[in-house]
Amino acid sequence: MNGEADRSVRRILCVFPRYTSSFGTFEHAYPLTDGVQAFMPPQGLLLIAAYLPAGWEVRFIDENIRSASADDFEWAEAVLVSGMHIQRQQMNDICHRAHAFDLAVAIGGPSVSACPEYYPAFDYLHVGELGDATDDLIARLARDPSRPERQIVLKTADRLDMTKFPIPAYELAEIPRYFLGSIQYSSGCPYQCEFCDIPGLYGRNPRLKTPEQITRELDKLLECGINGSVYFVDDNFIGNRKAALDLLPYLIEWQNKTGFVLRFSCEATLNIAKRPEILSQMREAYFSTIFCGIETPDPVALKAMHKDHNMMVPIMEAIQTLNSFGMEVVSGIILGLDTDKPETGAHLLTFIEESQIPLLTINLLQALPQTPLWDRLKRENRLIDDDNRDSNVDFMLPYDHVVATWRKCMGSAYEPAKLLERFEYQIRTTYPHRLHPPMSRARLSAKNIKLGLTMLRNIFWKVGVLGDYKREFWRFALRRLARGEIEYLISSIMVAHHLILFARNASRGQTNASYYSLKLQESSVPAE
């Protein structure tokens, strides 16, 4: 924290923008919960909030839960904003609203770090990670919080060691309102997949917190009322395998101490299947889901995108290995690759059926700045700047064909019967391998029981009675009820319901075909 800044007290309003509706935000599941309104607590902004000088007053608003009001802007002396490319319009809108109150607005986070030119109206651009630029920003606001005459760009040259990161200010957020908890142990990834901006933004040598920091953060998340699952947002949980092995015993101990009240999930490369020593400890720590960027089942395409590490173990075998440790695989998939053929969509649907993966985030290829893909397509004159398209890539196949393939795959993969059949497979094949911790007092708390009953009531009423895939739902639900698998019923339907509704909109062309697309869509995630 900046010593010079400690001498003056400021009132800082941290505003996190709304998400545009997407596959990964699960907003269709929220009405089935007990008051969830947003996806995950934003790590970056809560970290900055915690890093501000101790005496400063900080208000945090997640606009997925409620919008920043005139009262908030009147209270504040300066505004901090952070977000991803997909939230660009919403971030610019917050800046505009803050300027109406003549407030200085600073933006940080992944989008501005990759594309400062997207944010011409902001007063301060914080480019890069937490570090000397953050200290500089704090010092400037401490000296004078008013708007500077022209935009000031502050670039982090010296990043703060992650072992010195404070615990994100979870106490400022309404943690029970989030679908998932989030936590970060490492940053960066050693690989260089052509389309990915992580190595360019965060480096190839993962930086780390200590295991003790992580257990302290988990304690705080619990104190703040997190329910259900916590997602490790690390770019690659095994980016540094030794570090993963260092952390896992701490997580196991923490779970035993707190009664296995939370489940964990993470992102990792598929070659984690070669590491049974890591997988068995993840099982002991109660990891239940792994997101793997499988991207495509086509080996030629994987080679072309420099993702050969996905082929260290045959893909199907790797998925089965993860399943055998009780972990359900979630897969990222990309359509629109240069190697795609007219039959790629059909191959993808076959892969989905064979792998029995319930949840696949299927996106159109998008070239992100600061990626090798961007550089190559720029050289080839194949970048298209048109906000009305679902991708900025000039595909090898006709654009309409690629988008039609995406819609067809979405429509077919998430037909209720097919999706619930894949969950049925997971329940039969994967979940029995999970750890089955004893029913601790923490898991059987009155709060958890009430939560479970509320979700069950919502599911039966909103899906089983009012829904439009009742037959498929009841066939699935009655089997769960007959076998006493209430927990599986709740967890599967929460995810399935979102996917079914989202995919239905997608196949009708009512959502973007790329998570990263900047194409305007009328509906953001509703805050209500």
Ligand code: SF4
């Ligand atoms: S393995 Fe994942 S995080 Fe690492 S470069 Fe590839 S896509 Fe990015």
